[in-house]
Amino acid sequence: MTNEKLARGPDRPALLVGLVLLALAATVYYDASKQTITSNYGLGPTAMPYVVCCGLVVLGLAHLFVAFREGLPKPERADGGALLWIVGGLVGLIASIALGAGFSIAITILFACTARGFGRRALVVDAIIGFVMGLGIFLVFAKLLTLLLPAGPLERLFI
Amino acid sequence: METTLSLLNGFSVALEPSKLVFCLIGVFLGTAVGVLPGIGPALTVALLLPVTFKLDPAGSLIMFAGIYYGGMYGGSTTAILLNAPGESASLATALEGSKMAKAGRGGPALATAAIGSFVAGLIATIGLAFLAPWLVEVAIKFGPWDYFALMILAFVTVSATFGDSPLRGMTSLFLGITLGLVGIDKLTGQARLTFGVPELLNGVEVTTLAVGLFAVGEALYVASKRYHAPEEIIPIKGSLWMSKQDWKRSWAPWLRGTAFGFPIGALPAGGAEVPTFLSYSTERKLCKYPDEFGKGAIEGVAGPEAANNASAAGTLVPLLTLGLPTSATAAIMLAGFQQYGLNPGPLLFAEKPDLVWGLIASLFIANVMLVVLNLPLIGLWVKLLAVPQPWLYAGILVFATMGTLAVNASPVELGMLFLFGYIGYLMRRYDYPVAPMVVGLILGPMAEAQLRRALQISLGDPMILLENPISATLLGLAFIALVAPFVMKGLNRFKAEED
Numbered sequence: 001m002t003n004e005k006l007a008r009g010p011d012r013p014a015l016l017v018g019l020v021l022l023a024l025a026a027t028v029y030y031d032a033s034k035q036t037i038t039s040n041y042g043l044g045p046t047a048m049p050y051v052v053c054c055g056l057v058v059l060g061l062a063h064l065f066v067a068f069r070e071g072l073p074k075p076e077r078a079d080g081g082a083l084l085w086i087v088g089g090l091v092g093l094i095a096s097i098a099l100g101a102g103f104s105i106a107i108t109i110l111f112a113c114t115a116r117g118f119g120r121r122a123l124v125v126d127a128i129i130g131f132v133m134g135l136g137i138f139l140v141f142a143k144l145l146t147l148l149l150p151a152g153p154l155e156r157l158f159i
Numbered sequence: 160m161e162t163t164l165s166l167l168n169g170f171s172v173a174l175e176p177s178k179l180v181f182c183l184i185g186v187f188l189g190t191a192v193g194v195l196p197g198i199g200p201a202l203t204v205a206l207l208l209p210v211t212f213k214l215d216p217a218g219s220l221i222m223f224a225g226i227y228y229g230g231m232y233g234g235s236t237t238a239i240l241l242n243a244p245g246e247s248a249s250l251a252t253a254l255e256g257s258k259m260a261k262a263g264r265g266g267p268a269l270a271t272a273a274i275g276s277f278v279a280g281l282i283a284t285i286g287l288a289f290l291a292p293w294l295v296e297v298a299i300k301f302g303p304w305d306y307f308a309l310m311i312l313a314f315v316t317v318s319a320t321f322g323d324s325p326l327r328g329m330t331s332l333f334l335g336i337t338l339g340l341v342g343i344d345k346l347t348g349q350a351r352l353t354f355g356v357p358e359l360l361n362g363v364e365v366t367t368l369a370v371g372l373f374a375v376g377e378a379l380y381v382a383s384k385r386y387h388a389p390e391e392i393i394p395i396k397g398s399l400w401m402s403k404q405d406w407k408r409s410w411a412p413w414l415r416g417t418a419f420g421f422p423i424g425a426l427p428a429g430g431a432e433v434p435t436f437l438s439y440s441t442e443r444k445l446c447k448y449p450d451e452f453g454k455g456a457i458e459g460v461a462g463p464e465a466a467n468n469a470s471a472a473g474t475l476v477p478l479l480t481l482g483l484p485t486s487a488t489a490a491i492m493l494a495g496f497q498q499y500g501l502n503p504g505p506l507l508f509a510e511k512p513d514l515v516w517g518l519i520a521s522l523f524i525a526n527v528m529l530v531v532l533n534l535p536l537i538g539l540w541v542k543l544l545a546v547p548q549p550w551l552y553a554g555i556l557v558f559a560t561m562g563t564l565a566v567n568a569s570p571v572e573l574g575m576l577f578l579f580g581y582i583g584y585l586m587r588r589y590d591y592p593v594a595p596m597v598v599g600l601i602l603g604p605m606a607e608a609q610l611r612r613a614l615q616i617s618l619g620d621p622m623i624l625l626e627n628p629i630s631a632t633l634l635g636l637a638f639i640a641l642v643a644p645f646v647m648k649g650l651n652r653f654k655a656e657e658d
Contacts, residue, residue, distance in 0.1 A: 013589055021330065028337060028352065037349040043614050045344035045351060048607045052337055059330050066326065073590040078383035086382055086556075090375075090577045093560060098570035110560060111553045117382050118549035126553070133554075137561055145210075149561070150568050 011071025018063030025056035082117045089113025102152020107134030166288050169516025173524055178221050181214065182521050185222035186528045189229020194236050194540045195551060197381060199246030200471070201487040201594070202373040203230035205366050206558050208495055209565040216499040217514050221521040223495055227488065228280065228525045231471055232533060235272045235464055236540050240265060240393050248431035248467045251439040255452070255459030260393040262455045266537075267401045271409045271457055272464040273533055274401075278410075279417040279465035280526040283472035286421050287479075288519050291508070294480040298505040303612035304624050306481070308633035310606040313485055315637045318595040325641075327591040334582075335599020338363045345604075346611060358571040365494035365601050367563055369487065371576045372593045374559040376583020378552045383584070401457075409461040412442050416465030424473020424485075431470040431486065438462035472522065479503050479515060482605070487594035490601045 032049035066072070092109035096102070111130025112123050120126060138155055141147045151159065172178065188210070192203045207226050211219035238249040239256035252272065259268040301309075318328035341352045342362030353359040401409065419434040419441070442458040443449065452459060477483040482504035484490040496503050501511070508515050533540070546554075563576045586593055617623035625631045 017330070017589075024334075024337060028340070031352050031354075035349050035351070037344075037347045043611045043619075045347050045349040047611075048603075049340055049351060052333065052340060055329075055333050056337065059326070059333055062326055063330070075588040076384055078588070082382040083379060086379060087577075087581075089556075090580075094570050094573045094577070097564070097568075097573060103564070107557055107560065110556055114378065114553035114556050115549035118552055120547075120549040126549075129550075130553070130557070133557060137557070141561075141565065147565055148568075149564050 010067040012067075014063050014067035014072045017072070018060045018067060021056050021060030021063060025053045025060060028053045028056065082119070085113050085117030089117070096152075097150050100150075100152055102155045103138045103149040104131055104134035104154055105152060106150070107131070107137070162289050162292050165292070165512060165516045166520060168513065169518075169520035170523075172217065172513050172517030173221060173520040178218060178517070178521065179524070181218045181222040182225045182524050183528060183532075185225020186229040186525055186532060187225075189226035190233040190236075190529070190533060190536075190540065191229075191543060192226075193230035193233025194543045195233075195546070195555070196237050196241055196243045196544065197377050197552075198230075198555070199234055199249075199373075200227060200230035201246070201369065201491060201597075202377075203227075203233070204488055204491045204495070205369040205373065206555075206562055208366050208491065208498075209562040211495070216501060217517055219499070220495070220514065220518050223492065224518055224521045225525040225528070227471070227492070228276075228468075228522070228529055231468055232273065232276055232529050233540070235276065235467070236269060236537075237544065239268050239272065239460070240541065241544060242393075246431075248435050248470070250432065251435040251463035252460055252467070254439065255456050257393065258453070258455035259457065259460065260455075264455060264457075265393060267405050267457060268455075268460050269537060270401045270534065271405060271461045273530055275409065275413040275416065275461045275465040276468040277526055277530045278413045279420060279467075279469040280472055280529075281523065282414075282417045283421045283424075283469040284519065284522045284526065286425075287472055287476055287522070290425065290476055291480050291519070294476065295505045295508045298481055301481075301629070302627065303609045303616065304627050304630040305633070307606055307609040307613055308624065308630035308637070309481065309483060310602055310609065312633050312637040312640070313483055313602060314599070314606070315640045317485060317598045318592070319640055324590070327589075328595055331586065331591050331593065332595040332599040335368075335596035336603035338368065338596075339600045339603030339607075345608065356571065358567075358569055362604075363575065363600060364566060364572070365491060365597065366566060367572060367576050368579050368600055369491050369494075369597050370559045370562055371579025372583035372586070372596060373487075374555050375577060375580025376587055376593065378556055379580060379584035380587040381548075381552065383588070405457055408447075408457050411445075412438070412458045412462035413465040415441060415445075416462040416467075417469040420466035420469030420471075421473045424470030425476040426473075426485075431467050431474075434466040434470050435463040438466040475522075479507070479518075480505065484598060484601060487597045490594075490597045493601055 028049050032046045032053070035046050037045065089110045089112070092113065093106045096106040096109060108127050108130040111133060112127040115126040116123055138149050139158060141149050142159055173182070188207055189203055192198055192206060193200060204223070204226055211222050214222065234246060234249050235252050237243055238253035239260050242253050242257035256268045256272065259265065314332060318332040319325050341359055343350050343360050350360060416438040419438045420431070423434040424431060439459055439462060442462040443452050446452060446456060446458050448456060474486050474489045477485055478489045478493060482493065482502055484493045493503065501507060501514070559576065560573065563572055566572070583593055613623055614621065624634060
């Protein structure tokens with residue numbers, strides 16, 4: 001039992017989470033130490049960050065400890081291709097909003113890529129559905145709720 | 160007497176035609192979204208929050224009440240017909256409910272769930288109406304130190320009761336509290352953890368975190384294990400209505416479930432899964448037909464479903480009277496209140512009685528609407544269940560994006576949404592509970608404010624927390640709740656998952 005564990009080494013996900021938590025604690029500490037405004041009475045704005053930092057350090061160390069014990073629950077194998085499609089769709093979405101392509105085009109990309117990630121093989125049909133959906137939502141928000149979602153050249157034709 | 164008057168006053172607000180329409184829309188939308196597999200009430204409320212943006216506070220809160228109850232009802236439909244509980248509180252319902260549906264008794268299962276929810280919701284809302292004014296009286300006497308201690312207790316219980324590892328629960332909670340630090344400190348104007356990004360100065364939106372963790376995280380998680388067989392909808396055969404025998408077997412479990420759900424929900428400990436499982440095991444013991452359990456006993460649906468709804472109404476007690484959210488759903492509802500500059504708590508009862516009592520009254524109305532609306536419309540909800548998975552999740556992501564952009568139309572906000580989504584995916588993968596993070600984000604800054612206020616009053620003496628009997632007791636309880644799981648590791652704890 002012990003040999004088997006030694007041979008396998010520490011649980012890598014747990015080790016990683018522990019290190020991330022410690023890094024996060026360091027970031028919080030660094031940010032708090034750079035603060036310039038202090039409070040004249042009572043606790044200042046730095047007190048809570050230091051408390052949180054301590055908590056994160058404790059949790060980080062606990063994860064390192066766990067990494068050499070039972071580790072984290074072992075997940076099932078993930079379907080990387082599916083994830084890649086969805087993440088791609090999300091990146092496409094952010095890019096189209098950032099570049100000002102407008103809400104409908106952003107939603108078209110998101111809808112088509114997500115549906116593809118979930119196993120549908122009808123990219124064009126899904127893109128059309130996404131486009132109609134995006135434009136519909138944009139118009140409902142603009143006309144009924146008077147809330148303007150990001151508009152591109154296409155949306156400007158309607159408002 | 161005073162309560163009855165306030166409640167009548169509340170009904171006069173909630174029964175205005177426009178408010179009735181808001182309530183109806185809320186119930187309809189809530190059920191429609193809640194029915195979709197993989198969407199629990201917390202996500203339903205988070206996704207639909209932006210829809211209520213442009214309404215007046217009273218109208219939108221009433222719509223909210225409808226969404227909340229509708230989401231709960233929709234969740235039980237999914238649990239019964241799909242054996243896919245959208246949240247841990249529906250796990251017990253799914254156990255017997257899906258068996259009943261497979262045996263061709265889906266109709267009575269849905270009916271006992273709906274009527275049980277109605278009975279439980281009604282009793283629990285009456286409990287809320289009469290308990291709240293009393294608790295408000297108590298809460299007025301609370302000092303900042305008492306509030307701080309109460310929040311610490313809530314922190315511990317929320318992270319220790321969700322999921323089955325206190326370490327992972329606390330980690331999730333602390334990630335939330337860390338996110339709560341981001342933004343401008345309200346007392347001094349000091350920017351914290353903003354790294355010079357102007358969008359971060361206002362802090363992290365609770366809805367962005369909740370939608371990211373729940374919606375995007377869930378979509379990624381489901382996609383990552385897509386090669387597993389998809390769920391099958393069990394068709395409803397036979398009568399929708401409960402037989403005389405069904406009624407006879409259902410009424411006692413409804414009442415017992417309510418008796419479990421409401422007090423446990425109303426405690427700052429929160430969590431709906433404990434009362435549902437308590438109710439399930441109690442019904443199993445008391446049932447006259449014990450061998451039916453595991454094969455579709457109607458008591459196993461009636462009891463837990465009543466407990467679930469009663470505890471949902473119960474969580475509104477600390478939320479409305481103390482401003483203390485004890486579940487992910489309550490945290491998002493609190494964010495909804497804050498969106499209108501309303502701070503739930505004793506003051507709200509004094510300053511906006513119309514609004515608070517209108518909300519409580521509309522909980523009654525929402526309950527009635529649910530029963531009237533849902534049993535005839537069950538065919539429509541079943542059709543919603545049949546939406547193909549790719550379109551369903553693509554649609555969920557579209558709605559998530561829409562909601563985020565409606566709150567704050569910037570690419571940075573979207574980036575945060577997807578970052579939280581990815582974190583949510585990893586947390587699901589490695590079995591970290593997600594709800595404590597949401598609670599930590601909203602409760603962290605509140606706890607900090609109360610602590611600083613307390614220490615200002617005591618001129619910096621931290622002993623004030625231990626010198627006051629209420630805060631000392633609450634902190635003691637929190638300490639016990641934190642240490643107990645480690646001391647009694649062998650103790651049989653409820654294994655709980657959440658949406």
